[in-house]
Amino acid sequence: MTLPLFLVEPAVVSGATAGSRVVLDGAEGRHAATVRRIGAGEQVMLTDGAGLRLTCDVVSAGKADLDLRVAAVDHEPAAQPRFVLVQALAKGDRDDQAVEAATELGVDEVVPWQASRSIVQWRGERADKARRKWEATVVAATKQSRRARTPVVAELATTKALAARIGGAAAAYVLHEDATLSLAAQVLPDSGDVLVVVGPEGGITPEEVAAFEAAGAVTVRLGRSVLRSSSAGPAALAVLSAAGRWR
Numbered sequence: 001m002t003l004p005l006f007l008v009e010p011a012v013v014s015g016a017t018a019g020s021r022v023v024l025d026g027a028e029g030r031h032a033a034t035v036r037r038i039g040a041g042e043q044v045m046l047t048d049g050a051g052l053r054l055t056c057d058v059v060s061a062g063k064a065d066l067d068l069r070v071a072a073v074d075h076e077p078a079a080q081p082r083f084v085l086v087q088a089l090a091k092g093d094r095d096d097q098a099v100e101a102a103t104e105l106g107v108d109e110v111v112p113w114q115a116s117r118s119i120v121q122w123r124g125e126r127a128d129k130a131r132r133k134w135e136a137t138v139v140a141a142t143k144q145s146r147r148a149r150t151p152v153v154a155e156l157a158t159t160k161a162l163a164a165r166i167g168g169a170a171a172a173y174v175l176h177e178d179a180t181l182s183l184a185a186q187v188l189p190d191s192g193d194v195l196v197v198v199g200p201e202g203g204i205t206p207e208e209v210a211a212f213e214a215a216g217a218v219t220v221r222l223g224r225s226v227l228r229s230s231s232a233g234p235a236a237l238a239v240l241s242a243a244g245r246w247r
Contacts, residue, residue, distance in 0.1 A: 003045045003055065005146045006032060007139060010048040016070050022046065022056060025065035033061050044068070049142065049150035051076045076148035079245060080191045081170055082108045085233045086162060088115040088200040089122060094230035098198065099134050101234035102151075103141035106241060109152040109193075110134065113162055117202035122156050131156070159208055162197070163215040169193040172217035174209060175232050179221040183236055186220065188244050196240070198233040 006028040016022060024032055024046065032038045039061045046054045046068075052075055056068035085102045087095050087110055099110050112134065114122060122130050135153045142150045157165070166172040170192025173183055176199075188194060197204075197212065209219060222235055 029065035166215040
């Protein structure tokens, strides 16, 4: 079974080498000691969320912390190309589900998008709270999937801002049920950002599609089925990963 992974501040693991001693405390330490009941003789992994990962032996366990000895140090390089999921805001936590699954599938960044047909609106305090929820979802999914790199949660994007970002990307794919081109047939660039744009429940408007295509995006389909906003992005990431990262 894969070792449990805990996300810590960079200062906790910076400069660690095999044989170093590290203390896992705070919220992660309490979870490890009191919820997971991890004890002496077991092993855990620590990561700073930026690629550094330590495999550690538990020397002793307190009520809210673990005393650890570093057994091994490795660094997960940043993936290329870089996968960016642009997820339109959706009702019923479907966008949260998409972000969770996308993190497990290796996405590098998620961008919340206020699409024209998004029923959910992020404004004021609600926007801050909703974005923090996405960040918490990303952190939990990072630990669950044992990733050493935590995806970035970008600021809320408007259609205009998104079109500008598409213009600077290495590739951008807009998922649309009426598209004639297949995502699986696209050739991925070797580096740079690859954007996958997913619309809300009501779909992407013709005006939005036109703006994105004018900026350089390619409109594509996944298959014959029409997927929900919660599953389309993760499915697309799986297709792209199978074409490159999973080989």
